Amino acid sequence: MSESPAISAGPAPTPARPALIVGTAGHIDHGKTALVRALTGADTDRLAEEKRRGISIELGFTELALDDDLRLGLVDVPGHERLVRTMVAGAGGIDIFLLVIAADDGVMPQTREHLAVLRALGIERGLIAVSKVDIAEPEARELAREEIAELLPGAPVVEVSARTGEGMSELRAALARLAGQAGAAADGRRIDRPAVMHVDRAFTIKGAGTVVTGTLATGRIARGDRLELPAAEVTARARSIEVHGRERERAVAGERVAVNLAGVERSAVARGDVVAQPGAGLRASYRLDVELDAAAQRHDLDRRRAQVHHGTRAAPARVIAISGDGLAQLRLESPLFAAAGDRFVIRRIAPPDTLGGGRVLDPAPARHARSKMRTWNESSR
Numbered sequence: 001m002s003e004s005p006a007i008s009a010g011p012a013p014t015p016a017r018p019a020l021i022v023g024t025a026g027h028i029d030h031g032k033t034a035l036v037r038a039l040t041g042a043d044t045d046r047l048a049e050e051k052r053r054g055i056s057i058e059l060g061f062t063e064l065a066l067d068d069d070l071r072l073g074l075v076d077v078p079g080h081e082r083l084v085r086t087m088v089a090g091a092g093g094i095d096i097f098l099l100v101i102a103a104d105d106g107v108m109p110q111t112r113e114h115l116a117v118l119r120a121l122g123i124e125r126g127l128i129a130v131s132k133v134d135i136a137e138p139e140a141r142e143l144a145r146e147e148i149a150e151l152l153p154g155a156p157v158v159e160v161s162a163r164t165g166e167g168m169s170e171l172r173a174a175l176a177r178l179a180g181q182a183g184a185a186a187d188g189r190r191i192d193r194p195a196v197m198h199v200d201r202a203f204t205i206k207g208a209g210t211v212v213t214g215t216l217a218t219g220r221i222a223r224g225d226r227l228e229l230p231a232a233e234v235t236a237r238a239r240s241i242e243v244h245g246r247e248r249e250r251a252v253a254g255e256r257v258a259v260n261l262a263g264v265e266r267s268a269v270a271r272g273d274v275v276a277q278p279g280a281g282l283r284a285s286y287r288l289d290v291e292l293d294a295a296a297q298r299h300d301l302d303r304r305r306a307q308v309h310h311g312t313r314a315a316p317a318r319v320i321a322i323s324g325d326g327l328a329q330l331r332l333e334s335p336l337f338a339a340a341g342d343r344f345v346i347r348r349i350a351p352p353d354t355l356g357g358g359r360v361l362d363p364a365p366a367r368h369a370r371s372k373m374r375t376w377n378e379s380s381r
Contacts, residue, residue: 019254023094025114030102031131038162097126103136107147120357127156134161194279195219198311222250236264272313284335289362292326296356309345
C-alpha cells in the first residue's frame with residue numbers, strides 16, 4: 001500500500017505526540033530535491049516527467065531521521081510558478097519550512113511567492129539553506145547572503161552543498177533545534193481534535209482497493225475507524241494504515257499517512273477531498289466568514305474574484321468586505337470543507353500572484369449585509 005517504493009519494515013509503534021513536518025520552499029532549480037536526497041537518501045521525484053525535466057511537478061514525501069529518537073516528515077514541493085497551487089497544497093501541513101536559495105542565483109520571484117504562501121498559512125518557524133555553494137563565486141555567495149538578510153532578517157542561515165556535503169551536518173543540527181522548539185507548540189494543538197486529512201493523492205491498489213494519502217492535520221486515525229468523505233457524502237472504514245511505508249495500528253496528527261479505505265469506490269474520492277472522523281462536522285460550504293491577514297488587506301479585494309486555497313483544494317470566490325479591519329465573506333463558486341480557525345491562501349486569478357491569506361471564522365455563515373457589519377464583527381471575535 002506504500003505511496004513510495006519503500007519496503008515495509010513491519011508494524012511500527014505509534015508516537016504519543018503529534019509528528020512534525022518539514023517542508024521545502026524555493027525557486028525552481030535551486031536544488032530543493034537534491035538537498036532532500038542528500039538529507040534522507042530518498043529521491044522524491046517519482047514521476048517519469050519529473051526525472052526527464054529535472055524539476056518537481058508533484059509533491060514528494062519522505063522521512064528525515066535526525067537521530068534514533070527524532071524523525072520528521074519531509075515534504076518536497078515544486079518551485080515553478082505554474083505549480084504554486086501544488087506548493088500551497090503541500091504547505092498546509094508544514095510545521096517548519098526549509099527555504100532553499102541557490103548561492104549562484106540569489107533571491108528569485110518564486111522565493112518571494114513561496115515565502116508569501118508560508119506567511120499566509122501562519123508558518124513562521126524555519127530556516128534558509130543557501131544551496132550550491134560549491135559552484136558559486138565568492139561575490140555571488142556574499143550577494144545572496146545580503147539579499148537573504150533583507151528578505152528574512154534574523155532567520156537562521158546555513159550554507160550547503162548537496163553534491164560535496166558541505167554544511168550538511170550544520171543543516172541537520174539546525175533542523176533538530178527547530179524541531180525541539182516546534183514540538184512544544186504542536187503538543188496540545190492538534191492531537192485531541194477529531195481526525196481530519198486533506199487528500200493529496202487517491203489511487204487503487206489491486207487486491208486492496210482505494211487508498212488515499214495526505215498529512216493528518218488533526219487527531220488520530222486507527223485501523224477499523226469509521227471515516228466520512230463529505231464531498232461524496234459517503235462513509236468508509238480504515239482497513240489499514242501506513243506511515244512512510246510502515247504499517248501502523250494508528251496514525252497521529254502531523255504524520256504523512258496512507259489509508260486503505262474499505263467500502264468506497266475509487267471514483268468517490270479525489271485529490272482535494274477530505275477524509276474525517278464523524279465528529280469533525282465538516283460539510284460543503286459555499287460561504288466563509290474570514291479574517292484577512294495584513295498582506296491581503298493591502299489589496300483592494302472588495303467585490304473582486306480571487307482564488308482561495310484551503311487544504312488541498314482551491315475554489316474561485318468573490319470577496320465581500322464586511323468591515324475595514326479585514327473581516328470579509330468569501331462567496332465560493334465551488335465548495336470548500338473548512339473548520340473555524342483554519343488558514344487559507346488568496347491568490348490573484350490573472351495574472352496569478354499570492355495576495356495573502358487569512359483565518360476562517362465561520363464555515364457556515366448567512367449572507368451578510370454591510371449594515372450588520374458591526375454586530376457581526378463583535379460576535380465573530
